[in-house]
Amino acid sequence: MTTVAATGPPSSTLTARSLTKQFGARTALSSVSFELSVGELVAVIGPNGAGKTTLLSILAGVQRATSGEVTLAPERIGWVPQQPALYSKLSVAENLRLFARLEKLADTESAVERMLTQTDLEQRAGEEVGRLSGGNQQRLNIAIGLLSEPAALLLDEPSSSLDPRQRERLWTFVGGLAGRGTTVVFSTHNVAEAERYADRVIVLADGELLFIGTPPELEGTVGGDPRDFETAFVRFLHSRGH
Amino acid sequence: MRWLFIKDLQILRRSPLLVGLLIVYPIAIALMIGFALSSPPGKPKVAFYSGVAPGKGTISFGSQKINVSDDASQLLQSITPIRVHSREAAIAKVRSGEALAALIVPADIPQQIQSLVSTGVGSPTVELILNSKDPLERQFADQAINARLADVEQAVSKQVLRVAVSDLQQVLNGGSIQFLGQNVPLLGLRNSRTVLRGTIASLPPGSPLRVALQQVVGFADLAIQGLSFATPVLGSIGTPLTVNRTELAGSTTPTDAYAVAIAVIVSLMFLALLLAAGMLAIEREEQTYLRLVRGLISPGRLLSEKIGLAAACAGGVTLVMAACVSAFVHLEWGRFPLWMISLALAALAFGALGVAIGALAREVRAASLLAFLMALPIAFVALVPANAVSGGLHAVLDAVAFVFPFKAALQAAGNAFNGSAPGIGWPLLHLAILTAVFWVIARISLRRFAQ
Numbered sequence: 001m002t003t004v005a006a007t008g009p010p011s012s013t014l015t016a017r018s019l020t021k022q023f024g025a026r027t028a029l030s031s032v033s034f035e036l037s038v039g040e041l042v043a044v045i046g047p048n049g050a051g052k053t054t055l056l057s058i059l060a061g062v063q064r065a066t067s068g069e070v071t072l073a074p075e076r077i078g079w080v081p082q083q084p085a086l087y088s089k090l091s092v093a094e095n096l097r098l099f100a101r102l103e104k105l106a107d108t109e110s111a112v113e114r115m116l117t118q119t120d121l122e123q124r125a126g127e128e129v130g131r132l133s134g135g136n137q138q139r140l141n142i143a144i145g146l147l148s149e150p151a152a153l154l155l156d157e158p159s160s161s162l163d164p165r166q167r168e169r170l171w172t173f174v175g176g177l178a179g180r181g182t183t184v185v186f187s188t189h190n191v192a193e194a195e196r197y198a199d200r201v202i203v204l205a206d207g208e209l210l211f212i213g214t215p216p217e218l219e220g221t222v223g224g225d226p227r228d229f230e231t232a233f234v235r236f237l238h239s240r241g242h
Numbered sequence: 243m244r245w246l247f248i249k250d251l252q253i254l255r256r257s258p259l260l261v262g263l264l265i266v267y268p269i270a271i272a273l274m275i276g277f278a279l280s281s282p283p284g285k286p287k288v289a290f291y292s293g294v295a296p297g298k299g300t301i302s303f304g305s306q307k308i309n310v311s312d313d314a315s316q317l318l319q320s321i322t323p324i325r326v327h328s329r330e331a332a333i334a335k336v337r338s339g340e341a342l343a344a345l346i347v348p349a350d351i352p353q354q355i356q357s358l359v360s361t362g363v364g365s366p367t368v369e370l371i372l373n374s375k376d377p378l379e380r381q382f383a384d385q386a387i388n389a390r391l392a393d394v395e396q397a398v399s400k401q402v403l404r405v406a407v408s409d410l411q412q413v414l415n416g417g418s419i420q421f422l423g424q425n426v427p428l429l430g431l432r433n434s435r436t437v438l439r440g441t442i443a444s445l446p447p448g449s450p451l452r453v454a455l456q457q458v459v460g461f462a463d464l465a466i467q468g469l470s471f472a473t474p475v476l477g478s479i480g481t482p483l484t485v486n487r488t489e490l491a492g493s494t495t496p497t498d499a500y501a502v503a504i505a506v507i508v509s510l511m512f513l514a515l516l517l518a519a520g521m522l523a524i525e526r527e528e529q530t531y532l533r534l535v536r537g538l539i540s541p542g543r544l545l546s547e548k549i550g551l552a553a554a555c556a557g558g559v560t561l562v563m564a565a566c567v568s569a570f571v572h573l574e575w576g577r578f579p580l581w582m583i584s585l586a587l588a589a590l591a592f593g594a595l596g597v598a599i600g601a602l603a604r605e606v607r608a609a610s611l612l613a614f615l616m617a618l619p620i621a622f623v624a625l626v627p628a629n630a631v632s633g634g635l636h637a638v639l640d641a642v643a644f645v646f647p648f649k650a651a652l653q654a655a656g657n658a659f660n661g662s663a664p665g666i667g668w669p670l671l672h673l674a675i676l677t678a679v680f681w682v683i684a685r686i687s688l689r690r691f692a693q
């Protein structure tokens with residue numbers, strides 16, 4: 001099922017070392033480090049302004065860190081920004097084709113076909129993107145991030161504009177990707193989603209990495225008997241002064 | 243880069259309203275500017291040098307005097323004179339563009355006029371040096387000076403005639419002149435001769451005075467004959483002043499072709515600015531900019547693509563525009579390759595300015611607004627006639643015009659259409675340099691604003 005040779009401990013794909021980002025006097029990220037394995041599905045959670053988007057942008061090579069480094073080259077990372085980054089005057093297929101060409105993929109047309117099938121947008125291939133629903137735009141947004149079959153995929157709040165059914169389909173799709181060896185990092189405000197789908201969660205607050213581990217481990221740190229993961233998460237933030 | 247280019251054309255094709263506006267608006271503006279410029283106001287600045295030493299400008303005709311300087315100052319009323327102290331200085335003012343023309347009055351003009359009036363020989367000549375750099379301004383200055391010169395000429399010749407003829411009449415026939423508020427009777431040559439003849443007759447036949455006075459009568463006869471003959475000579479001096487016209491900097495553009503160049507460059511400016519600024523802003527507004535610059539294409543190449551797109555569209559449209567207009571106004575088709583080169587370089591420079599504007603704005607609407615707001619002043623600054631504003635302000639406007647592509651584009655197109663001065667080399671080089679400079683500015687502001 002997995003394309004990765006699973007001999008010994010899972011090898012790491014994406015490593016962040018002491019990432020720090022300053023916007024003038026404001027510190028959006030302060031010395032964030034972690035190591036992610038092949039095929040791992042990781043959620044980044046934290047309050048508004050915690051630095052989630054900043055972290056994903058730096059990993060993607062869209063922003064430059066003030067200091068620190070990322071081990072994986074941007075070309076090997078797929079990036080799906082929080083707002084769909086698409087040409088609304090072009091059709092679904094034209095958007096895919098353009099980015100496939102810019103990515104210099106060997107076979108443009110088969111890549112376009114593949115992404116149309118994977119995201120279930122074949123019926124909408126000829127439609128102008130500006131007329132698509134937010135959910136379908138988000139699917140195309142993800143499809144473009146996946147065109148080059150990257151080793152790691154970064155998704156910034158991918159489910160926020162989707163209805164429950166679409167969301168379900170998104171996670172099935174993303175789970176499939178991870179199962180085939182793509183390391184997936186996504187940010188979300190839906191903490192239950194993080195608990196349900198992520199292998200590990202990273203908790204960010206005010207630019208600091210407060211926690212990295214599995215959801216049960218996070219629940220463990222707060223002790224007592226939280227009714228659910230969300231309560232545990234809020235209690236955890238509270239215990240750390242946030 | 244090719245694919246981005248094709249994508250941008252697709253986007254344009256799907257925005258018919260935008261494209262329509264982009265074509266209609268510049269043409270409307272171009273027409274407005276053409277009308278506004280067809281009648282420039284104000285007094286032209288003219289460098290003025292008079293070689294006539296102070297106090298030496300007076301020509302005497304018998305009992306009356308004409309002051310050449312008075313007539314000159316009458317001429318100066320219709321211009322803004324820049325007084326200089328040598329012929330060379332006057333020419334330098336024209337070359338530097340500070341003055342539209344130079345009017346040079348040589349030192350010997352009083353003598354020339356005097357000799358013309360008294361002997362019928364002499365050619366009082368003033369020198370007019372016109373700046374042919376800017377056909378609109380040249381025409382303006384030439385008209386203003388010519389009209390005044392004609393006035394002066396008429397005044398001088400009338401005055402000369404009046405003075406000379408009335409003096410002659412008095413000398414011949416006698417009359418009276420005003421002297422210290424009193425009427426002093428003048429005898430006149432004819433009457434003097436009659437008086438003399440009477441006197442001779444009354445003298446004793448052997449008187450030596452008879453011989454002497456007979457000689458005076460003989461002279462009076464000669465003088466009467468000569469002066470009677472002189473009157474028509476004076477009458478023939480209809481136009482006492484000769485104007486020696488020189489144009490600096492060689493050949494000229496007929497004003498019509500110049501107006502075409504203005505209209506074409508105004509359209510080109512709007513098209514290139516709006517397209518480049520708008521298409522770059524689209525990348526930012528649709529958030530695709532970040533996707534593109536993370537390894538797919540460098541920001542510098544993205545800028546070049548937008549500049550190329552804007553230049554291709556704007557250059558193409560205005561080339562067609564010039565070709566259509568040439569059905570009504572004579573443009574030199576033999577210089578067609580130069581049309582293409584000058585419009586292409588002008589479009590590149592405006593495209594580069596456009597991306598510099600687009601790099602400052604995150605949305606298409608903001609970018610378009612900025613481009614519109616900048617375009618009109620850029621055109622007007624370059625088109626303000628030198629004489630319409632004070633010297634200091636004009637120097638500032640000149641400097642501003644120098645850092646934007648409009649003036650150079652206009653010079654290049656003017657030359658391409660009709661071979662007008664100045665040559666095409668410098669304007670083209672100027673445009674190429676401006677393209678590079680704005681590219682760099684855009685590149686820096688992208689880095690600054692896209693983090």
Ligand SMILES: Nc1ncnc2c1ncn2[C@@H]1O[C@H](COP(=O)(O)OP(=O)(O)OP(=O)(O)O)[C@@H](O)[C@H]1O
Binds near residue numbers: 054
């Ligand atoms: N370009 C920028 N200039 C200045 N400050 C910035 C910039 N981008 C982000 N910040 C600041 O950095 C901090 C982290 O922002 P970021 O967008 O990463 O948060 P986030 O966790 O993604 O928030 P949200 O959950 O609302 O999406 C915030 O305080 C934000 O104001």
Ligand SMILES: [Mg+2]
Binds near residue numbers: 052
């Ligand atoms: Mg965010």
